[in-house]
Amino acid sequence: EAQVTQNPRYLITVTGKKLTVTCSQNMNHEYMSWYRQDPGLGLRQIYYSMNVEVTDKGDVPEGYKVSRKEKRNFPLILESPSPNQTSLYFCASSLQGGTGELFFGEGSRLTVL
Amino acid sequence: RKEVEQDPGPFNVPEGATVAFNCTYSNSASQSFFWYRQDCRKEPKLLMSVYSSGNEDGRFTAQLNRASQYISLLIRDSKLSDSATYLCVVNPYNQGGKLIFGQGTELSVKP
Numbered sequence A: 001e002a003q004v005t006q007n008p009r010y011l012i013t014v015t016g017k018k019l020t021v022t023c024s025q026n027m028n029h030e031y032m033s034w035y036r037q038d039p040g041l042g043l044r045q046i047y048y049s050m051n052v053e054v055t056d057k058g059d060v061p062e063g064y065k066v067s068r069k070e071k072r073n074f075p076l077i078l079e080s081p082s083p084n085q086t087s088l089y090f091c092a093s094s095l096q097g098g099t100g101e102l103f104f105g106e107g108s109r110l111t112v113l
Numbered sequence B: 001r002k003e004v005e006q007d008p009g010p011f012n013v014p015e016g017a018t019v020a021f022n023c024t025y026s027n028s029a030s031q032s033f034f035w036y037r038q039d040c041r042k043e044p045k046l047l048m049s050v051y052s053s054g055n056e057d058g059r060f061t062a063q064l065n066r067a068s069q070y071i072s073l074l075i076r077d078s079k080l081s082d083s084a085t086y087l088c089v090v091n092p093y094n095q096g097g098k099l100i101f102g103q104g105t106e107l108s109v110k111p
Helices: none
Strands: A004-007 A010-013 A019-025 A031-038 A042-051 A054-057 A076-078 A087-094 A108-112 B004-006 B011-014 B019-025 B032-038 B045-050 B055-057 B060-065 B070-075 B084-091 B105-110
Touching: A004 A087, A010 A019, A019 A031, A019 A087, A019 A108, B004 B084, B011 B019, B019 B084, B019 B105, B032 B060, B032 B070, B045 B055, B045 B060, B045 B070, B070 B084
Parallel strands: A010 A108, B011 B105
Antiparallel strands: A004 A019, A019 A076, A031 A042, A031 A087, A042 A054, A087 A108, B004 B019, B019 B070, B032 B045, B032 B084, B055 B060, B060 B070, B084 B105
């Protein structure tokens, strides 16, 4: 089954404790992207990757890091999480970059205390 | 001004009604436009792409108005199952991977 898988789905953590949200897709898509969704603000793009070893900042990259060492994986790293990073995070992939259909993971709800 | 703006609603309509949403975008060079549907904090799913000539998929019609810089979504004969949030998405540069989402329009279809 074609899918985008995120883990963990739910996480409560404390300020400053490094964490990684993994994202994996099995569709051989070149493009992958991370979003956060907050009430009243919609989805905002954090980082995206057009291909392996190519990553670019979206609109809200501060406090996040990403890497794309393999085509299928695109982890999101919070080196020192803060409460303002409490949010619902979505990973997505696409065959055609920013002009094609995005396939989203089920989301990761992160709470930073 | 936000790059992509939508009326957040909610739009409360009876079953069978016709309802329309608009989405305005600020970058006149934008070339790629989409409507996504999101159910109750689940992942968004593509509803339809929006083409210059307009396009229709069953009860759903999408239109692009470049002169006024907006896209629209028309839903005819609303069903209870249409209740969701509809997200407008714009690729402002037509290349690369940057995508801008509107904050979404909430639709509630009542019996």
